[in-house]
Amino acid sequence: MKGLSGTQPTTADGHDLVSDGLRHDVLDDFEQTGIAWVWASDADNVLSYLSSGAAKAIDLPLSTLLGQPISTLFETDPDDPDNRAGRPLGFQLNSRSKLTDVVVRCALPVAKAGGKPVWLSLSARPKIDSAGKFHGYRGLAKDVSVEYQRKIEDSRLAEFDSLTGLYNRHRMNRRLDSILAAYKSAKRSCAIMMLDLDRFKQVNDTMGHPAGDSLLQQVAERLRNVIGERGEIGRLGGDEFQVILPDLDDRGKLGELADKVIQIVSQPYPIDDKRAIIGTSVGVAIAPYDGIESDDLVRASDLALYSAKNGGRGQFRFYSADLKDEEQERQLLLDDLREALAADELQLHYQPVVRIKDNHVVGMEALMRWEHEERGWVSPGMFIPVAEESSLIGALGEWAINQACKDAMEWPSSIRVAVNVSPRQFTANGFVDQVAAAIENSGIDPDRLELELTESVFLGDSEQTEKTFDALKKLGVRLALDDFGTGYSSLSYLRSAPFDKLKVDKSFVDSCTLKDQNSAKIIAAIIGLSKALGMETTVEGVEAFDQLEVVKSKGASLIQGWLYSKALPQAIVLQNISAGEYLIEPSGPDKHRPDRRSMFRRIGLIHEDHRYEAVIRDLSTTGAFIEGLVGVPLGTPLVLDLGGGQLVVCTVMRSEDAQIGVEFETPLVSDGAGGLCTRHRVSPYALAAAGMPLGALPKGNYPMEQLQPPPTSKPQFLQVQVGGGA
CATH class of the missing domain: 3.30.70.270 (Reverse transcriptase/Diguanylate cyclase domain)
Structure with missing residues (x-):
């Protein structure tokens, strides 16, 4: 046991104070207590001694453990917060430094506790002789499995x-x-x-x-x-x-x-x-x-x-x-909207619903419009969600129903008016009373008022929702389920709610003429379903004749979309009505191009080592129409700088006077806001290092590779000024 205990204590005349037998007895008694076990390693960090109690705790034969490198038997937990250095056990052993309560896990499969890991706490000192030679470690080990598992659980709960x-x-x-x-x-x-x-x-x-x-x-x-x-x-x-x-x-x-x-x-x-x-x-x-x-x-x-x-x-x-800081911006917008409602600055515009077979207008959808003195026309997609998050949506909705009923009384009695109702407005106390008051105050026939609802009105108290539906039907108003097919479209809604109409969402119409799309089949299915249930169907968003032909072939009879008319203010509606029967002949493009966007936006065009300023007029996922350069041959490779690190490699496919059409090497993708963007952004610093000039470096965090080199050749194209408004 001298190898474990080191130099034995002696008397002044050199005799041992403790006999080897007593030392063995004390060590055995200590190991039997289970308080801790003794372990030792040789100079190669191979386990040379381990208390038998430790082997039992690990549930492996002692012979399996002895003679094995300690770093293969045990491993530290890299996520252990007490292992502050994050160092593996092997590293700590090779450093030959003192070990203090290093928690390790047995790396070998064990049977104890159904295979749960066994955690030991190791403490030891390196044994180094007077000549500085390392002989291994001598130390103690404790079973800390219960405590460490609790620590892991506490850590898990903390994170x-x-x-x-x-x-x-x-x-x-x-x-x-x-x-x-x-x-x-x-x-x-x-x-x-x-x-x-x-x-x-x-x-x-x-x-x-x-x-x-x-x-x-x-x-x-x-x-x-x-x-x-x-x-x-x-x-x-x-x-x-x-x-x-x-x-x-x-x-x-x-x-x-x-x-x-x-x-x-x-x-x-x-x-x-x-x-x-x-x-x-x-x-x-x-x-x-x-x-x-x-x-x-x-x-x-x-x-x-x-x-x-x-x-x-x-x-x-x-x-x-x-x-901008959208939270602050939303509050400013809400404040302005509240003032606009109080000052009667909001408007309703009306988009016609047209019967295909004779082009007669049979209805109008009321769409809210707001012209702000500083912001200009504010999109409903911006201010309606802001109102929905506040109590203002109820006041807005009440105003819209009253104004729509009042305006509709100036139309022929054959034309209905449809008003959108938000879920929050629908579930508010007094909503049915508001509708009844609007009908009474305007004198409109209840059957001419159509309330458009979305599936989200079914959220919450189903009993109260059914009561509201029943009360509205007793008033005699019509109900339409808007955006049908885009949400959950459960048939149970149609079974439990007394709808008079389904509205096919524009998203299906946008893609109904494209190959490998099921949109046309979905439109046909919705129309067939509504007919089977005795309901009308309005198809929204028809903008081109090819779309019109598709939806007609699928059984559509009522259309709402730009092919017939955009939303119009009441004054224009009354002018059209005064001319006689309200008929609208369809007028628009032969084919729908859903991915093309008209614009007026200044961009950069890069050719070789020169940058030109140009204007992009038309943008799609695969190409663009650009004005501002003269003398650009077909097949010329260019790079469009769309800003913000967005660079698009393209080739000139059309060139006439100062106008060119380019085709992109890699298609653009949706930016989520109705626009297009590049898949990747490129470091302009890196491009400058490659010799591509950029007028301005976009905001971002890029490694500076080298300063922009000056142009080395003469520009090959003539840049001309292009007018127009943004």
């Missing part, structure tokens, strides 16, 4: 959301910090998605907090299924979630993933014997372009989320540098 099992805000912040720190030097990208749940508060308010908790758990499970191994998901609190997506900067893939998240999260949720219906909006930010510190990136994704909610919910947005 995981107890309700959903997702990471919590603390863990997500720590992970994002560490990922971004590691990726800076490696010049790698990382995207984050921020999302919250639309109408979640209504679930809590109408179905109770246990229902809200169940809903959050189901949302978490759906997010796990959608994201999979691509990223890490956290619940930051309430109904707010975050997803970290390392090494992903392709905005095409991110947009597809965001769309899928929105689609899956927005499906109905079974809770007890009811169904809850919510939605979600998503904001996306990408490092290093939108920030390299976690605070900057999170703020960018928050701003993108606010923009998505401002755009009408159920959408995603990428962050862009021109996004």
Whole structure:
């Protein structure tokens, strides 16, 4: 036992104070207590001694353990907060430094406790002789399995959301910090998605907090299924979630993933014997372009989320540098909207619903319009969601119903008026009384008033919803189910609610002429369903004759869309009516081109080592129509600088005077806001180093590779000034 105990104590005359037999007895008694066990290694860090009690605790034969390298028998936990250096056991042993309470796990399969891991705490000193030679370690080991498992559980509770099992805000912040720190030097990208749940508060308010908790758990499970191994998901609190997506900067893939998240999260949720219906909006930010510190990136994704909610919910947005503080902007917008309502500055415009067979106008949909003295015309997609989040939506809705009934009284009695009703307005106390008052005050025939509802009105108290439906039908008004086919479209809605009309959403019409799409079949199915149920159908969003032919062939009889008319102010409607029967002949393009956008926007065009200023007039996913350069031959390769690090390689396919048409090497993708963007953004610094000049470096965080070199050749094309208004 001298090898374990070191030099034995002696008397002054050199005799041992303790006999070898007593020393053995004391050591055996100590090992039998189970307080700790003795272990030793040789100079090669091979286990040379271990108390038999330790082998029993590990549930492996002592012969299996002895003679094995310690680093193969045991391993440290890299996530152990007490292992502050984060160093593996082998590293610590090779450093020959003192070991103090190093927690290790048996790396071999064990049978104890059903195969659960065994954790030991190792303490030891290196044995070094007077000549400085290392002879191995001598030390103690303790079984800390119970304590360490409890510690792991406590740590898990500290980093995981107890309700959903997702990471919590603390863990997500720590992970994002560490990922971004590691990726800076490696010049790698990382995207984050921020999302919250639309109408979640209504679930809590109408179905109770246990229902809200169940809903959050189901949302978490759906997010796990959608994201999979691509990223890490956290619940930051309430109904707010975050997803970290390392090494992903392709905005095409991110947009597809965001769309899928929105689609899956927005499906109905079974809770007890009811169904809850919510939605979600998503904001996306990408490092290093939108920030390299976690605070900057999170703020960018928050701003993108606010923009998505401002755009009408159920959408995603990428962050862009021109996004303002949306929370402050929304409050300013709400204040201005409240003042506009009080000052009677809002308007209703009316889009005709036309009967195909004789082009007669049979109805009008009332659409709210707002012209702000500073903002100009404010999109309903911007101010209606803001109003829906406040009590103002009730006052707006009441005003719209009253004004629409009043205006409709100046039309022929054969023309109905349709008014959109928000879910919050529909479920508010006194809504039926408001409708009854509007009918009485205007004198309109109730059958001429059509209330357009979306499926979200079925969220919450189904008994109260049925009472509201019954009361409205007793008034004699008509009910239409709007956006049918885009949400959940449960047939139980049609069975339980007395709808008079289904409205086919514009999204199906947009793609009904495209190959490999089921949109035309879906339109036919909806029309057939409504006919079988004795309902009317209006097809929305018809903008071209090829779409008209498709929907006619599928049985459509009522059309609403730009091919017949945009929404018109009351004064223009009355002028048209005064000319006699209200007929509208269809007028528009022969073919619909859903991906082409007309615009007037100044951009950069790069050819060789020169940059030119030009104007983009027409943009699609695969090409653009550009004005401003003269003398550009067919086949010329160019690079479009769309700003913000967006550079598009293209080839000239048309060239006439100062106008050129280009075809993109890689198609653009949706930016989530109705526009188009490149899949990837490129460091302009790197392009400058390659000799491509850019007029201005977009905001971003890129490694500076070298300064922009000066042009070395004469420009080959003539740049001309192009007029026009933005």
